[in-house]
Amino acid sequence: MTQQRGLDPYNSPKTFYGAEVRREREKRGWSQDTLGEKVFCSGTYIGQLEAAIRRPQLDMSRLLDEVFGTGEHFQRLCHLARKSKHADYFADAAELEKRAEVISQYAPMLVPGLLQTEAYARALVSEAQRFEPEDTVEALVRARLERQRILTQPTGPLLWVVMHEAVLRTQVGGPHVMAEQLRSVADVGRANRRVLVQVLPFEAGASAFLGADTANMTFSDAPPATYTESAYTGQLVEEPSLVVRYQRAYDLTRAASLPPEASLRLIEAVAKDYTKQ
Template sequence: MAGKNLDPSSSPRALLGAELRVAREAAGLSQAELGEPLFVSGSFIGQLEAGTRRMHIEFARQIDNILSTNGFFVRNCGALAKSKYPNHFAEAAEAEAEAKTIREYAPLALPGMLQTEAYAREVFIAYQPTATDEVIGELVANRLHRAKLLANPTTPLLWCVIDETLLRRVVGGTKVMAEALRHVASLIRRRRIFVQVLPFAAGAHSSMGGTLKLMTFDAAPPLAYVQGNAMGVLLDDPATVARHSLTYDLLTASALSPSQSLALIESAAEDYEHDQHA
């Protein structure tokens, strides 16, 4: 193992993951064998190596000891610790950037990657009513930065189920809502995303507990992310991810078809536009 630090201008997680794979294989250990003394699964080690999960300092110390890498991983954890996102969401955001597919259920607000600047600003002000304009501006900028993932014409494939509540809850006024829904409709019409609306008529459903995000990757096991108020958990246990995947499948079965959903979204946008003119 080279003693020199990684270049932080590159992709730190990907580089560190590649170095971890080299060091593990040089030590003659499988992913599961390295994970055992860390009390994590082999799939977790695979996600570290693929760069879809961040290596935390406590793991770095143990890995340096197990693989005799002379403090290499501890020294290079600093680049990974820096994130523009809140601690509870940082790992999920990093995984999002590497994902091949993202499936998301949003019950309360439009998914972050689909929000307009005005809509995101109103959401953050509601979450943090005492924050300064500078703080709110930085939060909004980071959210819009995430949305740049959709500039790629095909990857990631994004499939969202949104609750009808999102269409009826007026965030920031009728002008903000009309703009936000027209933006979502535009992405759908460009065939960049898939969206289904879960209508009020669906009644009780499989994800009454809150938000859900499922991500798949080319070279790593899938992940699930569940989120609450100022908290979130990234899950990699295969059985748990499979259970959440079934939850999402049941949501899509209860939701309106994509074409019906688009019609409802555009109808709601038109209603908000009409209210403005009235």
């Protein structure tokens, strides 16, 4: 089971939530597996809640209040613990991203957030949040760039990105921003041995993946999960049969893509074209 001893319960709302789950569970003499059975999840998941690895969910909090007889205690704590720098629909995936061993991502239209330059990210967020104040835009840009720290950490994930050629051809922020962005992707792909980049060319035609941006994540201590996203919404998929289907679709798409070196050469060539505009 996940160990959480030594965590300061007052470090954050999430650690306090986990400490409260552990306190109520141990008061009744229940194991993590026993509590998991009562709220329809695994003991491992309970351990991850107690260790503040997983963000609590409102539905799970209602069940915990029911089995513990704690009124709305965990539901109230849940609202505090779910506060995040990221959009609520992405926040759970952002937490899992930090723990992933491998992230296999397909990008149909835009450069993935983990590879975006500041100028590219700001152009995207500014357009998507056109009616929001500037400080909101800046906060979202900063949060996106902070996520990229995992790519430089020794224990960070292996990132395998497949980008449709449309990503290279869709201008975001103008030619200068695109040239900088594509050069950055190519540089990371060449310099970081834990980042692999492939391009699905237009000539590949229909593929298993032509829809939403999708990231498959695998972990050393938990089952795999998939996150899919479209405009202003996203979904974390943990149903094993669905996760398997997403992974197979990704594998088929990767097989239809250009090899890594050819992909990097194409990205560099398109970046050079942008410098001429």
